[in-house]
Amino acid sequence: MIISKTMNAALNGQIGHEFGASIQYTAIASYFTGECLPILAARFAQQADEERTHALKFVKYILDAGGAVEIPAIPAPKSGFKSAEEAVALSVGWEKKVTQQINGLMELSLKETDFASQSFLNWFINEQVEEVSSMETLLKMIQRAGEANLLYVEGYLAGQMKSGSPKASGAQET
Numbered sequence: 001m002i003i004s005k006t007m008n009a010a011l012n013g014q015i016g017h018e019f020g021a022s023i024q025y026t027a028i029a030s031y032f033t034g035e036c037l038p039i040l041a042a043r044f045a046q047q048a049d050e051e052r053t054h055a056l057k058f059v060k061y062i063l064d065a066g067g068a069v070e071i072p073a074i075p076a077p078k079s080g081f082k083s084a085e086e087a088v089a090l091s092v093g094w095e096k097k098v099t100q101q102i103n104g105l106m107e108l109s110l111k112e113t114d115f116a117s118q119s120f121l122n123w124f125i126n127e128q129v130e131e132v133s134s135m136e137t138l139l140k141m142i143q144r145a146g147e148a149n150l151l152y153v154e155g156y157l158a159g160q161m162k163s164g165s166p167k168a169s170g171a172q173e174t
Helices: 005-034 038-064 084-111 115-145 147-162
Strands: none
Touching: 005 038, 005 084, 038 084, 038 115, 038 147, 084 115, 084 147, 115 147
8 A cells, every 4th residue: 555544534534525627517417406596507408517527537546556445424515596596505615625635635745755645645735726716707798698697608708618718718628
């Protein structure tokens, strides 16, 4: 095993957080589907898939590092939102929380001089910058448009999807 038991346990916890994000984004996608906003629904369904992929990256890393995978219980997501702004604000908060969690993992890897985990976590550090920026941009767009004008947001996002950019900020996913 090239990771410590402490790091192994912390990474297992992050698997739960990533799967939790996937489930939360699925709930948000369902909300947007119910509101007849298919582009926002697709954006959050895509985000849900991305978070699941992140969880599986942690699974693979733990196994490659000789650790044991133990997926923790995942709390139920919030369902039912009063507005698009509330749903997206939740996602901004979630991404900021995940950023703190990833930073905590990096701090642990530094404390343990675990260079393999540091290398692995660097990708997530960079990814979180993009994730927070993308969600904050989407929230600002929704706030600027207002609930009555969400079709403008839909139109903008549809244009982004056609240009090959899956994120509201226009940044390319890596």
